[in-house]
Amino acid sequence: MPLSPLAPASFPDLPVIEGVTFAAAAAGVKYKDRRDVMLALVADGSSVAGVFTRSATRSANVLDCQRKLAMGTSGPAAIFVNSGNSNAFTGKHGEGSVQAICEAVATESGVDADRVFTASTGVIGQRLPHEKIIAKVADLKAGQAAGDMKAAAEAIMTTDTFAKGATQTITVNSKPVKIAGIAKGSGMIAPDMATMLVYIFTDAVIAQSDLQALLSRLNDQTFNCITVDSDTSTSDSLMIAATGASGVDVTDSTDFADALHAVMLDLAHQVVRDGEGATKFVTVSVSGAANDADARLVALATANSPLVKTAIAGEDPNWGRIVMAVGKSGAQADRDRLAIRFGDILVAEEGWVSPDYTEDAGAAYMKQQDITINVDLGIRDGASTVWTCDLTHEYIRINADYRS
Numbered sequence: 001m002p003l004s005p006l007a008p009a010s011f012p013d014l015p016v017i018e019g020v021t022f023a024a025a026a027a028g029v030k031y032k033d034r035r036d037v038m039l040a041l042v043a044d045g046s047s048v049a050g051v052f053t054r055s056a057t058r059s060a061n062v063l064d065c066q067r068k069l070a071m072g073t074s075g076p077a078a079i080f081v082n083s084g085n086s087n088a089f090t091g092k093h094g095e096g097s098v099q100a101i102c103e104a105v106a107t108e109s110g111v112d113a114d115r116v117f118t119a120s121t122g123v124i125g126q127r128l129p130h131e132k133i134i135a136k137v138a139d140l141k142a143g144q145a146a147g148d149m150k151a152a153a154e155a156i157m158t159t160d161t162f163a164k165g166a167t168q169t170i171t172v173n174s175k176p177v178k179i180a181g182i183a184k185g186s187g188m189i190a191p192d193m194a195t196m197l198v199y200i201f202t203d204a205v206i207a208q209s210d211l212q213a214l215l216s217r218l219n220d221q222t223f224n225c226i227t228v229d230s231d232t233s234t235s236d237s238l239m240i241a242a243t244g245a246s247g248v249d250v251t252d253s254t255d256f257a258d259a260l261h262a263v264m265l266d267l268a269h270q271v272v273r274d275g276e277g278a279t280k281f282v283t284v285s286v287s288g289a290a291n292d293a294d295a296r297l298v299a300l301a302t303a304n305s306p307l308v309k310t311a312i313a314g315e316d317p318n319w320g321r322i323v324m325a326v327g328k329s330g331a332q333a334d335r336d337r338l339a340i341r342f343g344d345i346l347v348a349e350e351g352w353v354s355p356d357y358t359e360d361a362g363a364a365y366m367k368q369q370d371i372t373i374n375v376d377l378g379i380r381d382g383a384s385t386v387w388t389c390d391l392t393h394e395y396i397r398i399n400a401d402y403r404s
Contacts, residue, residue: 019243030084053236060094166266277394289382294331301329309391317362337378
């Protein structure tokens, strides 16, 4: 699959997070001659938190992770991921696959099975060939290395065209604290919790309850604000592990919260930039709404509209489609107070096209790779920003052939 034109120049140089090791291997779940399983081992004393899809048809892996986090157990932890098969909508077989993988990882690693967190991503409704996966667990244990996050990022890809990573290093109380994360995601992106699969690691000291609260809050500002195609996966999982190896307590650190937010937003944006068939990265910023909830309704209605997204793909400044999206959103709106801008270009205001707007200016703006649509409802001070991409012929081709 060709590299997305919106891809970053290179995979970032992720630092070693003391207390975490990685390994990846090729199990042949679906893909030939490429890594498709990864195992991360997290040291004893680490805090682990997560947020997961609220889909009513979520996978056996998601249900198992939610159950284990609710138990609040401690000790070393393991994260095991396969790509190529989502292990979703496979009934008791899916549950059996999760149990078999967790037991195999526990046996090889010495981690309690209740601290083994799994995820599967790929085709829905096909039984997971977990025997192929289990056959690679011993190799994954033997191949653990502290600095192999890129291989792990590659192993969890499905229709992704590039591996996704992000990092921040900050100073807290005169000591360095590192954060590094990887993600996968390209299609079926309209998170209702997090996005696709995301794994973040830090050497900070923070209690599990505080880490969970912070992750949930930042998730609503990052992964829950992206959409590629308005579809929510059955397997969306976001997990974070804080090893405490730095010895720096970040419980009340705004710098740490800001750095974690930066990592999460970077990864979220990379998912959109790798949207299936995407050629444009689109920011939809809504202000002047009756409240933040209304602003979010308008932002998502605009970002998810096939008509808006195809116009952007065709570099057509069809602002009437944005007016349509505002009107259908269900948010309070007043035609005569509405203002629409493409970047800094005022397109429409006071119920009509701006007298200074020209189609040539709009068309020129639409040729950029990064597009910003600003909508001001002119009512009160509610605001929301979401990120999306365009909708192209390539998206249809990828998804029409996905199971072929």
